[in-house]
Amino acid sequence: MDGMNTATTTAHNNARTADAQTTAAIAVDELVKRYGEHIALDYLTMQVRRGEIYGLLGPNGSGKTTAINCILGLLSYDSGDIRIFGEHMSPTNYALKRRIGVVPQDIAVFNELTVEENITYFCSLYVPERARRAQLVNEAIDFVGLGDYRTYRPRKLSGGLLRRLNIACGIVHQxxxxxxxxxxxxxxxxxxxxxxxxxxxxxxxxxxxIYTSHYMEEVEQICDRIQIIDHGRQIALGTADELKRMIDVGERISVEAPTLGSDAKLREHVLDSVRALPAVIDVDFADDMLEITCTQGAHNLIDVLQTLRTLDVPLGHVSSHTPTLNDVFLALTGTELRD
Structure with missing residues (x-):
């Protein structure tokens, strides 16, 4: 009976995994990539749902670029499985690659070609029919707002317009x-x-x-879910709010208190008193500002201000901030994303 239950559970799990691989836009299962003794991807798993904006974050050397190159079939890997729209990705699966667009960080256009010629060239890699290609090029130009710059060469474009051209070349084949x-x-x-x-x-x-960025505010603004990887492994996955609930920090309070800068004895007494509050994690003083880190709580700001008033500390500007994605990233990886 136990054997039958085990077999049933295994079959159920296998069926669930197969269903996820079929319905997901990207299904990466226990991906391993080694460079000699260095493990770049350490049994990395990723499930990207169809129709979502999926943020992929990681510090330098985390394996993020390696993972993307493996998913795109640009890099071989040691073990694991990659499926895109339920199909196995391989370097020669050109039909699947036609369904994918890539907008790289580095500008990837030809300086000798005009805006329209660049977009047309990249479209021709995917769309052989001339009439369809012309329609798609026009739609891409309109989409990125480059209608007034069709005949411009890239060197004449501003940085922002050049980025728009880079995007148009990557998405022109829809x-x-x-x-x-x-x-x-x-x-x-x-x-x-x-x-x-x-x-x-x-x-x-x-x-x-799939969206990668060093600007956390962008990730929080547009991404439905966010995966943070480090040392080739997933360390967190969820919505921005779910990720913020994973760390102890619930609130950061900043209080301007210039008198503490000139009175060392009072400063130490104030820091000790604030630090003793139940919800306070850390307190620091620099440039006339008290920076107080707290756990989640409804009355953190009130408790801090009451303590400071009891100690007769003159107060200036006061502000309170909920944790940011950068706080999450720092807590989970030990580094800021821009490092």
């Missing part, structure tokens, strides 16, 4: 799955907003998006 690798690096705020809005429109039109 792929079902799109990888965006740092698409807003070194662009002005207006161009950044335009790019992010464009990615959200692509997603609304049905594309599944």
């Amino acid at each position: 792929p079902e799955l799109i990888f965006f690798d740092e698409p807003t690096v070194a662009v002005d705020p207006q161009s950044r907003n335009s790019i992010l809005e464009g990615i959200q429109r692509l997603n609304a039109q049905g594309s599944t998006v």
Whole structure:
């Protein structure tokens, strides 16, 4: 009887895994990649649902780029399984690759070609029919707002417009799955907003998006779920709110208290008193500012201010902040994403 139950459970788990691989946009199962003695990917698993914007984050050397290259069939791996839309990815699965678009961090266009010629060239790699290709090129140009720059060569474009061209070349064939690798690096705020809005429109039109960025506010703004990897392994996965609940930090309170800078004895007494509050994790004083880290609680700010008033500490500007994704990243990896 126990054997039958074990067999039934195993069959159920196998069926569930197979169903997830079939329905997911990307299903990566226990992926291992070694470079000699170095393990770049350590049984990495990833399930990207169709129609979501999936943030993939990791510090330098975490294995993020290696994972993407394996998924795209650009890099071999030692063991594991990769499926895209239920199909095995391989270097020669060209039919599957036509359903994928890649917008790399480095600008990948030809300086000798105009905006329209660049987009047409990249479209021709996927779409042989000339009439269909012309339609797609026009739609891509309109989508990224480069209609007034069709005849411009890349060297004449601003950084933001060049990024838009890079995007147009990667999405012109209207792929079902799109990888965006740092698409807003070194662009002005207006161009950044335009790019992010464009990615959200692509997603609304049905594309599944894999998004990597060093700008946490972007990830939080547009991603449905976020996976953090380090040393080739997943260390966290969830929505932005779910990730924030994984760490102890629930609130950061900043209090301007310039008098503490000139009175060392009072400063130490204040730091000790605030540190003794039940919800306080850490207290620091620098540049006339008290920086107080607390666990989650409804009355943290009130408790801190009451303590300071009891000690007759004159207060200036006061602010309270909930944890950010960067706080999560720092707590889980020991480094900031931009390091």
